[in-house]
Amino acid sequence: MGQVRQGSATTTHAIRAAIQRSHASLATLSRELGINPKTVAKWRKRATVEDLKTGPKEPCSTTMSAEEEAMVVAFRRHTLLPLDDCLYALQPSIPHLTRSALHRCLQRHGISRLPDVDGDKPKRQRFKRYPIGFFHIDIAEVQTAEGKLYLFVAIDRTSKFAFVRLVHKAGKMAAAQFLRDLIAAVPYRLHKVLTDNGIQFANRSCDTTAFEHIFGRVCREHGIEHRLTKVRHPWTNGQVERMNRTIKEATVKRFHYDNHDQLRTHLDDFIAAYNFARRLKTLNGLTPYEYICKVWTSEPDRFIVNPIHQMPGLNS
Known part of the structure; x- marks a missing residue:
């Protein structure tokens, strides 16, 4: 098999080996082989006939200190x-x-690959693509030193925009008001919401009442399709379940709150940072609100107001 040499090399492996075996002077070998005496001296000192690697001996970044x-x-x-x-x-x-x-x-530094997690990885299925305006909604319990609160959480399936409210009682009236607040807070139209089958969102199958559930009525009044998850299939609403966990890990699981107001303030700050500052891989490095503004430029008919006017800053 042929040897691979550097482009400017003037000797082969055989010539280099002959130089290392010879006892002739540098000048004599230089004349016989037709090469520079410095080349002869270089290969005579070496114990191998292979070319050395080029580049710095201790690799380091050229852009970072x-x-x-x-x-x-x-x-x-x-x-x-x-x-x-x-x-x-x-x-x-x-x-x-x-x-x-x-x-x-x-x-x-040998850390370009993350360590593998033990166990078989389940095959991931891609979510069906929907335009912005499809929200997943759920409820979670949180605790402070004052007692228990209920956290309503909504997250857009496409833009990942999150909206939350803390309430003392998680009844159907609170759920309906949360939906109204969500509709008022989002700069575009909602077309679908997905919830579980809790009594806050839908009538139970055993109920004989013919009255429409108030949460469903709010959906109907605003032209929103209300979807329910399959019974005992919580993973259907997995996006908001994951958001619940993210919020808890950043708040009640990490900090102690003496009262509800402390939690409310910290929660508002976290959601603002998430919506306006957290860059998400699933959005190609955009924040949820940057993605919303991007959609505004291509699909303005879906919007009620210009989302740029709701960006935090001097114009807010």
């Missing part, structure tokens, strides 16, 4: 976040960080 590289490595090892999530989290601190530079840095 040693401190920034150490920050990247520590962040990856501590959080075990995927590549894109690491990029979005680190760019505010390292503005010149690019995806390729981050990937090369992780490769140099």
